[in-house]
Each structure stands twice: as C-alpha cells, then as structure tokens.
Amino acid sequence: MNxxxxxxxxxxxxxxxxAEFIKFADYSETGQQIDETVNFLTSLLKQLLGAEVEIHRDxxxxxxxxxxxxxxxxxxxxxxxxxxxQTVGNxxxxxxxxxxxxxxxxxxxxxxxxxxxxxxxxxICGFYVYQQIYGKLPFTVRLFIEGEEExxxxxxxxxxNSLKNGPLSDIKAAFVVDGSIxxxxxxxxxxxxxxxxxxRLTVHTANTVLxxxxxxxxxxxxxxxxxxxxxxxxxxxxxxxxxPALKKNIQEESSLEKxxxxxxxxxxxxxxxxxxxxxxxxxxLMFQPTLTINGLMSGYHRDKIKTIIPxxxxxxxxxxxxxxxxxxxxxxxxxxxxKPEIDDGVAKLEWLVALEPTKTPADSELxxxxxxxxxxxxxxxxxxxxxxxxxxxxxxxDILSVPVFTIPxxxxxxxxxxxxxxxxxxxxIDGIKITTTLCTKLI
Numbered sequence: 001m002n003x004x005x006x007x008x009x010x011x012x013x014x015x016x017x018x019a020e021f022i023k024f025a026d027y028s029e030t031g032q033q034i035d036e037t038v039n040f041l042t043s044l045l046k047q048l049l050g051a052e053v054e055i056h057r058d059x060x061x062x063x064x065x066x067x068x069x070x071x072x073x074x075x076x077x078x079x080x081x082x083x084x085x086q087t088v089g090n091x092x093x094x095x096x097x098x099x100x101x102x103x104x105x106x107x108x109x110x111x112x113x114x115x116x117x118x119x120x121x122x123x124i125c126g127f128y129v130y131q132q133i134y135g136k137l138p139f140t141v142r143l144f145i146e147g148e149e150e151x152x153x154x155x156x157x158x159x160x161n162s163l164k165n166g167p168l169s170d171i172k173a174a175f176v177v178d179g180s181i182x183x184x185x186x187x188x189x190x191x192x193x194x195x196x197x198x199x200r201l202t203v204h205t206a207n208t209v210l211x212x213x214x215x216x217x218x219x220x221x222x223x224x225x226x227x228x229x230x231x232x233x234x235x236x237x238x239x240x241x242x243x244p245a246l247k248k249n250i251q252e253e254s255s256l257e258k259x260x261x262x263x264x265x266x267x268x269x270x271x272x273x274x275x276x277x278x279x280x281x282x283x284x285l286m287f288q289p290t291l292t293i294n295g296l297m298s299g300y301h302r303d304k305i306k307t308i309i310p311x312x313x314x315x316x317x318x319x320x321x322x323x324x325x326x327x328x329x330x331x332x333x334x335x336x337x338x339k340p341e342i343d344d345g346v347a348k349l350e351w352l353v354a355l356e357p358t359k360t361p362a363d364s365e366l367x368x369x370x371x372x373x374x375x376x377x378x379x380x381x382x383x384x385x386x387x388x389x390x391x392x393x394x395x396x397x398d399i400l401s402v403p404v405f406t407i408p409x410x411x412x413x414x415x416x417x418x419x420x421x422x423x424x425x426x427x428x429i430d431g432i433k434i435t436t437t438l439c440t441k442l443i
Contacts, residue, residue, distance in 0.1 A: 003129060003133060003433065003436050003437070004433070006129055006132065006133055007129055007429060007432055007433060007436075010129075011429060014121070014125045014428070014432065015101070015103070015108070015425075015428070017044070017048075017121055017124075017125065018101055018108065018113070018117065018118060018121045018428070019100075019101035019110075020040065021037075021040065021041075021083075021112070021117045021120075021121055022099060022100070022101045022110040022111065022112055022113065022117060023099055023100070024036055024037040024040065024099070025085070025088075025099055025111070026083060026084050026085060026147070027084065027085065027086075027087055027150075028061070028062050028084035028147055028148045028149070028150050028151040029087070029150070029151050031062070034062050034063070034084070034147055037083050037084075037147070038055060038063050038065060038083070038147070041065055041083060041145065042055065042065065044124065045065075045067040045124070045143070048124065048128055049067070049069055049124065049127055049128060049131065050069075050131075051067040051068060051069050051143070052067070052068040052071060053065065053066070053067045053068075054066045054067075054068075054167065056159060056162075056163070058162065059155040059158045059159050059162065060155055061147070061148050061151075061154060061155045062084060062146070062147030062148045063147060064144070064145070064146050064147070064159050065083075065143075065144075065145040065146075066142055066143070066144055066145075066163070066167055066168075067141075067142075067143040067145070068140065068141065068142055068143075068167070069127060069137055069140065069141040069143065070136050070137035070138075070139065070140050070141065071140055072140065073137065073138065073139045073140040074139070075139040075140065075172050075442070076139065076140040076141075076142060076170045076171055076172060077139055077140070077141060077142070077171065077172055077173055077174075077175060077442060078141075078142045078143075078144050078168065078171045078173070078174040078175065078396070078400075078402075079123055079141060079142070079143050079144065079174075079175045079177065080144050080145075080146075080174060080175065080176045080177065080178070080396075081116050081119060081120035081123060081143070081144075081145050081177055081178065082116045082120070082145060082146045082147060082148075082149035082150070082178070083116075083117065083120065083145055083146075083147050084146075084147045084148060084149060084150045084151070085111050085112040085115070085117065085150060086111070086115070086150050086416070086417045088111055088419070089418070089419060090419065093419035093420070094419045094420055095109070095419075095420055096109045096110070096420070097110075098110055098111040098419075098421070099111060101113070103425060106424060106425050106426065107422040107423065107424055107425065108422060108423045108424075108425055108428060109420060109421070109422045110421065110422075111421055112421070113410075113414070113421055113422055113423040114180070114410035114411070114414030114415070114416045114421055114422060114423045115178070115410065115414065115416035115417065115421065116149065116177075116178050118409070118410060118423040118427075118428055118431070119177045119178060119408070119409040119410055119423075119431060120145065120177070121428075122177075122409050122428055122431030122432045122434075122435060123143070123177055123431070123435050124143075125432045125435070126431065126432045126433070126434065126435020126436045126438075126439070127141065127143075127435060127436075127439065129432060129435075129436040130435075130436045130439040130440070133436075134439075134440070137439055138439070138442070138443045139439075139442055139443070140170075142167060142168065142171065144168075146159070149178075152353070153392045156392055156395055157392070157395050157399065160395045160396075160399045160400060161399055164399060164400055168400060171396075171400055171402050172402060173366055173402050173403050173404070173405065174393075174396035174400065174402055174403070174404040174405070175404075175405050175406075175407060175438075176391070176393060176396075176404060176405070176406045176407070177406075177407055177408065177409055177431070177435075178391070178406070178408060179387070179391075179406060179408035179410070180408050180410050180411065180412045180414055180416075181408050181409070181410065181411060181412060181427070182264070182265060182382050182412065183265060183412045184265040184382075185411075185412070186378075186380045186381065186382050187374050187377075187378045187380065187381055187382070187407075187408075187409075187430065187434070188381070188382045188383070188384055188407075188408060189367070189370055189371055189374060189381060189382070189383050189384070189405060189406070189407055190383075190384045190386070190387045190405070190406035190407075190408075191359065191360040191361075191362065191364075191367070191383070191384070191385050191386065191405065191406075192323060192357065192358045192359035192360055192385065192386045192387065192393075192404075193357060193358055193386060193387040193388075193389060193390055193391050193393055193406070194286075194289075194320040194321060194322055194357050194386060194387070194388055194389065194390055195320065195321035195322075195325065195327060195354075195355050195356045195357035195358075195390055195394070196318055196319070196320055196321070196353060196354070196355050196390035197318065197319045197321065197327045197330050197331065197351075197353070197354050197355075198294075198316070198317070198318040198319075198351070198352040198353040198354075199316075199317055199318075199331075199334070199349060199350060199351050199352055200314060200315070200316050200317075200349070200350040200352060201226070201229065201230075201314065201315045201316075201317065201338070201347065201348070201349060202312065202313070202314045202347065202348045202350070203222045203225045203226045203229065203312065203313045203314075203341075203346060203347050204222065204311065204312050204345070204346065204347075204348070205219070205220040205221070205222045205225060205311050205312070205346065206219065206220075206222075206309075206311040207311065208311055209299070209308040209309060209310060209311050210308065210309040210311065211307065211308065211309070212307040212308055212309050213307060215309055216309065219309060221309050221310060222298060222299075222309075222310045222311055222312050222313040223298040223299055223310045223313045225313065225341075225346065226296075226298065226313035226314075226315055229337075229338060229341065229347060230293070230315060232337045232338070233291055233317075233334070233337065234291050239274075241289060241290075241291055242337075243291070243319075243330060243333045243334060243337070244333050245325060245326070245329040245330040245332070245333045246289045246291070246319065246321070246325065246330060246333075248325070248329075249322075249323075249324035249325050250287065250288070250289070250322060250325075251287065251322070251323060251324065251359075252287065253283065253286075253287060253385065254362050254363075256362045256363070257362050257385040258279075260362075260382070260383040260384070260385060261278075261279060261282045261283075261286075261385070262279075263382055263383075264278075264282060264382060264384065266278055267281045285386075285388040286322075286384070286385055286386035286387075286388060287322055287385075287386065288322065289319065289320055289321055289322050289325060290318075290319060290320040291317060291318075291319045292317060292318050292319070292320075293315055293316075293317050294316040294317060294318060295315070295316045296313070296314070296315050297313070297314045297315075298310045298312065298313035298314065299313070316352070318353075320388070320390065321356070321357045322357055322386070323357050323358070323359035323386070324357075324359075325357060326356065327354040327355070327356055331351065331354075334349070335349060355390045355391070355392055355394060356394035356398060357390075357394070358393045358394050358396070358397045358398075358404060359385075359386060359397075360397075360403040360404060360405060361403070362385060364403055366403065366405065366442075367383070367405075369441050369442065370405055370407070370438065370441075371383060372441065373434060373437040373438040373440075373441045374407065374434055374437075374438075376437050377430060377433035377434040377436075377437040377438075378430045378433065378434065387406065391406075393406065407434065409423075409427055409428070409430065409431030409434065410423050410427055411423060411424045411427045
C-alpha cells in the first residue's frame, strides 16, 4: 500500500489522537495533569503500536516514558520527544480554547501543537503507518518521552546516567524531534547546537547609596566597578572575547558544511546587523562563541535626577559555546578573572545555567540516509551544521556517546510558548511521512 495514500486515508484519525493529547494541561512547573498524560500515552503506545512501556519516576520530577518497538533487532535507535507544555499565559489573547484542538485556515491550534505534542504524535503515527504497511520495524525503537523539558529538563541527565547501562545501553544514534523548520518553509536536519553558560555578576561597594557631592572622587561607584570588570571579559571596542577558554577549540567549517550553508536562506530583517554577508552571518551564529550582556541593573534610572553613587550593580550574562568547548573551563577562567574582587567581597558570581555544546560529524554515515528520507517525504531538505541556540542534546553525545540528529517537524511560526500556538496541518502530516520514510531507510 502507498504510504501517502494510507496517511491521507487516516489523517482524521491522526488528528483525533492529537486532539485527545491536547486536552491535558500538563505543566511540568506545577505537576498538574502529568499523571493523566502519562496514563494516556502509556495506553496509546501499548494499544496503537503494541509497544513495551516502562515508566521511570526514580529521579524525581515528572516521569520518563520509554516505549520499545520491535525489540531484539540488530540496531537500536532512540527517538526523543516531551509531553509537558508551557502555561497558556493570558487566556484572553487566545483566539481558540488552548486545550481543544481547533483546525482553521490550514493550521491546528492548541497548547502543545508545535511544542511538542504535535511533533511527538507525528512520530507515534509515523511508526503506526510503517507497522500497518510493512509490519515489524527493521530496527528496535526506544521512544524516550520526558515531562520536564519546559522546566529546563532538570532531571534528564540523571535519568540518562541511570539508564545508560539498562534500556539505553544499545543505542546507535539519537533522533530529537523538536524545534522549528527553516523560515523558508523547508524541512531541516540539524547536526548540533551551541552550548550555553549563564551567570550573574554582582558588585557591592558600600552598605548604602552615597551622595555624589559628598563622596564623589573619594568612594567607589558600583556601576563603574561593574563596567571595569565586564571589560575583563570582552573588548568593547573590537568585540573580542577575552576569556581564554572561549578562544580555544574553535573549529572552522568543512567544505561540506560550507556547501550546506550556501543552501540556507538569506538572512532577512536582522536588526542592527554586524555581519558582512550570508556566509559571515551563519559563521557567526554556528561557529563562533558569544558573550552577551542580558541585562544591567544599578542605581537611579527614573525621569529626573538623583545625585547618588550606586552601592550595588548587577549584570546577567550568557555565553554560547561552540563544539569542543566546555562549560567547566569557561567557568574556571571567569572565576580567575574576578578572583581578587571575589576574595575581597566586592564581587559575587552566581552560575545560572550550563548546557554543553554538541556536534555530530558532517561525514557521519547516517547523514545522507536521514537527508534522503526528509527529502523524499517532503520534497526538500536543508542541513544546518549547528543550531545557534542551546538544547540539552549533550546527554546523548556525552553520556550515551552516540551521535544526535535533530529533525524538527513544526513550522517556523508555530508561536510555541505564546498564545495561539499552532502547527500547520501539512507540517503534522509531513512529520508522519518523515518518520515512516526514515523507518524504511534505517535498515
């Protein structure tokens, strides 16, 4: 039977399954309806796919679901998704009920349609399509579904470590189905992502603000001191990063990666551009580390003047790391740069987030197989050597020691985390096609 014909014939069934999934307001930050969602998925995976399902709760937080399809095959691949969603925010900003799937103008509206329930359900339906047409999968699937992604996956690494010698011991590669496709509308294969290290730097120079007439020139200004310290991290004239660990292990693009970049869309509507051309744009986003000041807080900043010397100043920053760089090494260098002030009690460092970068080699034997599957299913495919943002894919490369491939199914304008979240109906169908087609090629 033809795959596309079968999917078309059953698409109302697939949308109904998604509608049942969307009904749950399963917020990882509050824990509400998490158990109901886990029960729904457990029943669905067993009844629809004949899966062997394990529920893991031993690390705390929301449970992890591991569903196994076609056990005992020579190769085993892990497919990742998450079932938790962000809160809806201001309900009056929604044009539809966020927990009732609504199809309108070629889009499926509802909380989680894009992130990540629609993409997860497309995977599940894609496996179902393969089973109905071809029978048993030619490889074993471990469908790994977590419930804390929207809270930063705080227990994900612990779960992977605890399971790596058990159900995750035989994984050949990991597929992460999350995120958005290209703004051009073409589907994308991503081979890595930058890491992120976030921190707060606080300077404290006195117990209270001081009068600028009485203490100007004789007492330290916390705002000035903070700027001086930030100048140890970055040259504000040239933009050069001064942290030693961010200047090491920077890899240049390979010829194949340059070819892929040439096929990516031209950047548009970039405010205050710093790049020279298209290649420089993608090079800066994928292959260069960054240091970004997210916010500065100090002193008086209202309409009129208040002649004071601030006694406290704070900056929040993040650094994006590229492949082969380590958060621990960057942290160590930053602590050394500020050690005199930290020891004197003038400065305080607080680490807020740390995710390692990942990169799957461009010459991986699986790249052309995945590329051909996406192109066959959707008509085209772009390859991004690295995603500029940061996701916890390091758990697959660093803990399981397997390559990871990110294949987003949702449209670029899915409005995830915002009101009126949606997934194009065609994107949902394409996701099912990609999953089924990939199963025919990963043999």
